[in-house]
Amino acid sequence: MRKPEIDYAAVFRALPGMVALLTPDLVYADANDDFLRLAGRTREELLGRYIFDVFPENPNDQAAAGMRETRASMLRVVVTGERDTMALLRYDIEDPERPGRWVEHFWSPVNAPVLGRDGQVVLIVHRVEEVTELIRARGGPGSDSRARVLEAELYTRARELQDVNESLRRAQARDREVALALQEAMLPAPTPLGHHQAAVRYRPAVGTLNVCGDWYDLVDLSADRIAVAVGDVVGHGLAAACVMGQLRSALSAAARVADGPAQALEALGLYARHVDGAESTTVVKAFIDWDTHTITYSSAGHPPPALLSPDDTVTFLDQATDPPLGARPEHVPRPEASTAFTEGATLVLYTDGLIERRTEDIDTGLARLGDALARHGQADPEALADALLADLLPPTGNTDDTALVIIRL
Template structure:
């Protein structure tokens, strides 16, 4: 028989100091060890914004506790992974002496707790008060011990400098990410999309990661009322991936306009990719839809299969014309192409792997969730269906990888 555990009592008795924070950093719970470490009561803390309860020491011009802890908490929120900080000097107010602060050194770790949909519900902020240890190791003494202590103090100082440099590097990466996302979104403009009220598109950059700006979508009008839809995924991230994505997207758009066939267009793209640094092993899927004949022709270069969903709740995976990614073969080989008929009212979905792939999970599980969502929301219009699918798959706010999505109501 499984023993019953009182987790509330367990949390209260845990010897390490803990806070529980909402994603907006408001304190919702605190254990006894934290109250003892900070000389506070529950009434002092619960319901308080963290940095209102523990602001920086205004008398210390070098105080950076709020900045560094805030950055760590944001990393935990965005990455959805625990974030461990270096030993941090973070003075705290003295409750009995308004305006006075007490020097404190802490060893913190911030761990997100996820809801079933994958979003952060809480952050567990665990700290160890190492003030006495730091003071004992940096107290001035003579002889060999004094030299050792001086060396350890220097190591602490270097660790602090490394922490500062890491924060500057993180900020530089964040700036690059912002520029890359803006460039990506500008390049994803599809003029022909405006003529298709039956098509919805979405692009969501990766959350808490530099793995952004390699995914694309495109819609291209072709002769005889046919049109093409395509998605692709460049290996890499940042500005380089955004630049490669732009070149490959433009090349595939030009190729399908000239050739009107998915497989031949991907052949041209594969040859072009050999001359573009960073383009090899890109995946892409291209489909050409002929509404007059209710026909879809498609080809895939190592990409997850498009899905054709039917009003009765069933779905077909378009996986009969799949070939390796661009440049994966040493010599040029014609790519396969498949054709199938559709019934008006069907839904064609093209997407990149960020929509369905999850760490430690087989891709078939993600495909099953996608087809289940299509069956559940098939009656919605393209835009509402796109949003419903993102919510159903738990990525409405983004995922650990980019997501590009095309919904076509046929």
């Protein structure tokens, strides 16, 4: 049997119900026939225009929140790559034939992502169920009165829920500001490393809660040796920031007296057992010795550091990886490995926010990091740090915070 040829553009336009496609910038890319008909707009009035330029909020309704809620839902889809179903929404539409006259509408929207080959959101599918007539329930004796009571009840409950959500959002925003201030105080710029260049970066997550679990640290051990670490606390917000501060300080102190990175992580693991919220923390520690041109490292469940040679070859330091802190009930010595480096090489340590995406295997993220290093690796550390963040983090922000340390060896 011959496989039929399907005109998907024609199928999209004939879909029953209101469906529109928007870019991640919330600009209309297409809309089906039902969307145009029920929204009272032509295709030319929609395509290429920002959604809220086409459908602004009713200026006569001081309590209107439809625009804010719709924007928030769509941006969640862009950031998370996951479908977002909205609650029943009142969003009035201006009559195109009678400017200044706003028609009351009730909608039930769903926003869903369309992912590109790189796993990023390239389109938002905006499906809308028009439920105005159902809410009003016109059609029989007394039904209009009952429907108005139901409508008022639904609208009141929706407003109450919006007020609760807004209060929670503001409280979370305050917590975020405090946590970020604490994070900034505990993650200062690195001290000079002699004639060696270094750059550090911290990028908070876009969500109000998903911040402040990541840290970095650089410690001078002697004239020609330093210790560098990057870690990630499981958890978010103020609690994670506090745990992060305790672990960073403890590891910084342990590095000054330990024989090597493995011993420093062993001491940190014993300390973490007595810190609530420290379990499952991941961290990688490296000692750099310019006298012997060696890097000695140990990892507690953390993504491997990357070593970029002057010939643009990238090697991931993954020969001394052990479970995260607190993963074992008993104390076990941690592994340690060493590798040589040549003058002019670059060492890159980072947290998983730089490479991991929900829809990908971690090897895909590591390969993307390796490619970016090979392209930009000869830049100085400051320029390289900016280039890596630009290449590897989503343009709309990431759902996990990211710490990054780059040292020119």
